[in-house]
Amino acid sequence: MRYGFLGPETTFTHQALLQALMGPLPVRPDDGEHTLVPYRSVAEAIGDLVAGDVDAMMAPIENSVEGGVSGTLDVLAATGGITIVAEQIVPITFVLATRVPSSLDALEAVYSHPHAQAQCQGFVRGNIPGASPQPALSTAAAAREIAELDDADPRARTAAAICSPLAAEHFGLHVVSEGIEDTKGAETRFVLVERDGLIPARTGADKTTIVAHLAHDRSGSLLEMLEVLSSNGVNLSRIESRPIGDALGRYSFSLDLEGHIEDRRVASALRGLHRICSRIVFLGSYSRADGSVPYVVDHNTDTAYEEARSFVAGLEALIARD
Numbered sequence: 001m002r003y004g005f006l007g008p009e010t011t012f013t014h015q016a017l018l019q020a021l022m023g024p025l026p027v028r029p030d031d032g033e034h035t036l037v038p039y040r041s042v043a044e045a046i047g048d049l050v051a052g053d054v055d056a057m058m059a060p061i062e063n064s065v066e067g068g069v070s071g072t073l074d075v076l077a078a079t080g081g082i083t084i085v086a087e088q089i090v091p092i093t094f095v096l097a098t099r100v101p102s103s104l105d106a107l108e109a110v111y112s113h114p115h116a117q118a119q120c121q122g123f124v125r126g127n128i129p130g131a132s133p134q135p136a137l138s139t140a141a142a143a144r145e146i147a148e149l150d151d152a153d154p155r156a157r158t159a160a161a162i163c164s165p166l167a168a169e170h171f172g173l174h175v176v177s178e179g180i181e182d183t184k185g186a187e188t189r190f191v192l193v194e195r196d197g198l199i200p201a202r203t204g205a206d207k208t209t210i211v212a213h214l215a216h217d218r219s220g221s222l223l224e225m226l227e228v229l230s231s232n233g234v235n236l237s238r239i240e241s242r243p244i245g246d247a248l249g250r251y252s253f254s255l256d257l258e259g260h261i262e263d264r265r266v267a268s269a270l271r272g273l274h275r276i277c278s279r280i281v282f283l284g285s286y287s288r289a290d291g292s293v294p295y296v297v298d299h300n301t302d303t304a305y306e307e308a309r310s311f312v313a314g315l316e317a318l319i320a321r322d
């Protein structure tokens with residue numbers, strides 16, 4: 001199989017993909033032959049996934065500090081025929097690294113992915129307030145950019161990358177400071193996406209990702225949507241509003257539901273949402289990386305739904321027909 005990822009090698013996305021390939025992969029038979037293809041952006045990787053150039057791709061979707069990765073959420077929501085089949089969680093720690101040995105006082109520019117910049121802004125403000133943040137396509141792209149500077153270039157001493165310890169080592173950089181993230185213990189969640197993917201079977205510890213568009217812009221519309229989830233006992237692990245883009249004030253909701261589409265309560269909630277929303281995009285039901293099994297009250301178990309269905313079916317059988 002060919003796997004796309006946000007590159008170059010040693011991004012956190014690359015680490016998430018390697019982590020996924022170490023375990024059993026859902027849905028597709030694993031031939032043991034893995035080709036890893038780095039991309040400059042998630043959008044490019046998804047384009048190639050849809051075109052058939054790669055069979056699957058890994059993308060960051062949520063960070064414990066910064067929340068949803070909007071670039072990924074938007075491109076997933078807008079692309080038909082793709083399915084999330086697995087998730088991975090990677091612990092996040094950053095170093096500040098330069099081309100040649102340098103010190104914090106000498107630094108004038110800090111390169112990194114905007115999400116990494118955001119997670120280290122307190123450190124940068126407190127320790128190198130004069131340094132300007134410079135965007136890079138990924139943390140490893142920033143490390144590579146710094147590594148490729150000529151020793152004679154003044155930026156070899158004054159420009160640093162915010163990247164993973166692995167990227168600093170891989171690109172031969174000098175670590176000026178380590179553990180520079182503002183929140184210790186931060187994690188990023190990544191999803192493995194396939195084209196026309198089958199839905200992996202229920203494990204009992206699953207998550208379902210959908211995007212819902214409210215049918216009406218009026219008070220109570222969002223509450224109605226949440227009530228459908230609540231009455232079916234479906235807990236949310238993430239809810240985010242994303243602008244639809246065609247006019248101000250028009251938003252869709254990106255949701256992670258606890259449970260699998262094969263759970264009757266999740267299927268029933270989706271049927272309810274389908275009735276009240278103008279559009280539902282189903283992005284996948286897949287095993288949770290943390291293995292956490294949701295608490296389901298007796299009246300929301302599959303058995304309770306089956307008994308309720310049989311009860312109504314029994315009554316329907318009594319309806320007089322001409």
Ligand SMILES: O=C(O)C(=O)C[C@]1(C(=O)O)C=C[C@@H](O)C=C1
Nearest residue numbers: 011012013060113115138139188
């Ligand atoms: O640049 C990388 O290394 C990535 O994998 C991207 C990304 C992100 O999009 O959030 C992943 C994890 C970190 O939180 C910072 C950056």
